[in-house]
Amino acid sequence: MTYDVDVIRRDFPILERNVHGKPLVYLDNAATTQKPRSVIDRLVHYYEHENANIHRGLHTLAEEATAAYEASRLKVGEFINAEHPGQEIIFTRNTTESINLVANAWGRKNLKPGDEIVFSAMEHHSNLIPWQLIALATGARLRFIELDESGHLRRDDALAKIGERTKIVAITQMSNVLGTINPVKELAQLAHRAGAVVLVDGAQSVPHMPVDVRDIDCDFLAFSAHKMLGPTGVGVLYGKRDLLEVMDPFLGGGEMIKRVTFESSTYADLPHKFEAGTPNIADVIAFAPAIDYLQALGMDAVREHERDLTQYAIDALERVEGVTVYGPKDATERGGAVTFNYGDLHPHDLSQVLDAEGVAIRAGHHCAQPLMRELGVVATARASFYVYNRTDEVDALIDALGAADRIFGNASTARAAAR
Template identity: 50%
Template sequence: MDKIDIEKIRNDFPILKKKINDEKLIYLDNAATVQMPKEVLTACDTFYHDAYSNVHRSSHTLAIKATQIYETVRKKVQKFINAADTSEIIFTSGCTASLNLVALSWGESFISAGDEIVITAMEHHSNLIPWQQLALRKKAKLKFIELTPDGRLDMNDAAQKITSKTKLVAAVHVSNVLGVINPIKKLASLAHKVGAIMVVDGAQAVGHIPIDVQQLEADFYAFSGHKMLAPTGVGVLYGRKYLLEKMTPVMYGGEMIEHVSRFTSSWAEIPFKFEAGTPNIAGVRGLGAAIDYLNKISFQTITEYEQELTDCALNALKKITALTIYGPLTSKERLPIFSFNLDKIHAHDLATILDAEGVEVRAGHHCAEPLMTDLGVIATVRASFYIYNTEKDIDILVEAIEKAKDFFNHGN
């Protein structure tokens, strides 16, 4: 691969020059939100200054320009995830909205009493609660694919859980707690053999590894912009064209209609029937700039560099006595997302000490309470890395954890 120019990349992110508690910022909360490079910030700012108008409505110059920007990004997203057609790309407010759209539209129409919905035991609440509530409403059965002792999907259990009664299988592509990359194509194959559809939460995967929705055999693939260098409040739902055409809208209003009379309405073609109201146009513009930035670096460079960070972080964290790491302890098929606890120190207390050292991590249940229950903990600390992080950041994280041990009298 081309050698990554880490200093050049870091210079693209103005926030990394910030200090936290008089310490250099070490931003390790990338699984929650990734920072934005100057190119994305500039793209959003330029839209507000040069093309701020609504889309798909007026025929004046600004509106035409805004619409062109918006639809150009749709084409970029199509190519970015290798969708077959631009009509398969729906802009939403984020991954959560995308998954709820599938549950409220496809699920309400095609799930019946006695049907089975199969998800995994490592799901984020966004890919659990919509199916949980759908199952309750429709009197369907919700089933969970369990995990192996090292935090990977038990594919033997998956083969047992996915049956002729299964109508939908939903899985996270990359766990936001365990960092493991799930075998989506194998799950999709099991689902399709019994006539079920495959729904993928791609929030933690997009921006880290190349995504090919056709190769994955995903029927729906959801993700958020703010996990991949874009602003908050914008996301994508990919859906196979023939499935989207069968689905009804779940939000109604302007721009999603073909014709409206006093007592009846008909809907626009896909994807527009699912994009009611004024969208986050500036956010979509930022998403397009984020895709350009990632393509400029190349995913081969990104994935190989993150593999190096994963190896380095695992080796360093495993050397800390009394530190428990949750998930695979090898770098194979995982990303640099690490959840851990330090002896009997509460996760929030440890995170507070790290923050005092300028190290920004997340502490809590990470919107995955059932997984926390399975792990036998209330919360964990999570350190998650991205392309602007360095091995020096790992060193500083380890030093901060060791300081926390001393503070709580847990040193050697």
């Protein structure tokens, strides 16, 4: 049921380039993914043939641009199985802005001193700082669900922390550091039973596995186009219609109003109430072919491909002496962000040596400093995979670790023994 990776690689022009004279091995997909030709062409087509502002002009270009923008909205909504795609999908700049929107527009209205916001110890700063800010503004209290040693959420702690004071549970579906896939459907049930709402950070899950908002029964879902073959500058906030309708706007300005006087205004209907000003028209439109591309592959096949590749990578890394892999080791329980350290070599040094070999990985705290502290490290290296990666690229990573060992003498026995 999987697809032919060699065939689809031809759709990604950037994969043909060399870096430092070596073929590019792009393993930084959790940060952002590469774009297929269809997405790049759609952007160019828009600017060459359709460029106009939307929702206001009555001329042909404006009507065509508006139709294409709204068609993207419907496609995104259908992709995650929203019940009312035309109203429940809000375009933002990224996952970060989507979460800030909820923290502000929902949080300010619904949180008061004594209320609790529950998240987990593996959240990205994007799903942490907005809640810290809103807790400061409202007097609400922050609580986080702890992890067990294998990098899963502790179920007993979730049961203990989600209770009658909980007003919102904001949780990532897939960790960008540990790869862990969290049981968001079960957490949503727990939260709803306690009378709380649920926000799922889908930045790492929506690109990599089938995600169905009605099946999960989440109230909000946030994700970014750029992590799923689409352009940068486009985020999505899904919200249940009933909730969005009673929320106040996040940003005020043009296009989000019905009637304005000097003293007050009434707001536009959904989703425009939350899309103030000229949006990122071209990139929203070019997001549609990215979704077409993923749908043509099939999200089950995307998941299957990455699961196999992730297992191959974890097994290969663990065979290299001196490597520590963090998070679950069984790829059926996790996604394809594989975080590791190599002896006492600083991940930044490692990343630089790997780059000289053409291998692009991420090094640092991955916007998850509290989690780094839990792991007892200041930084890690991370290889992360997507639809176009192959096992020979994992082999290249392992070989490049050998190069790092030769330069730094880090783990003298570390060899590309993985194959």
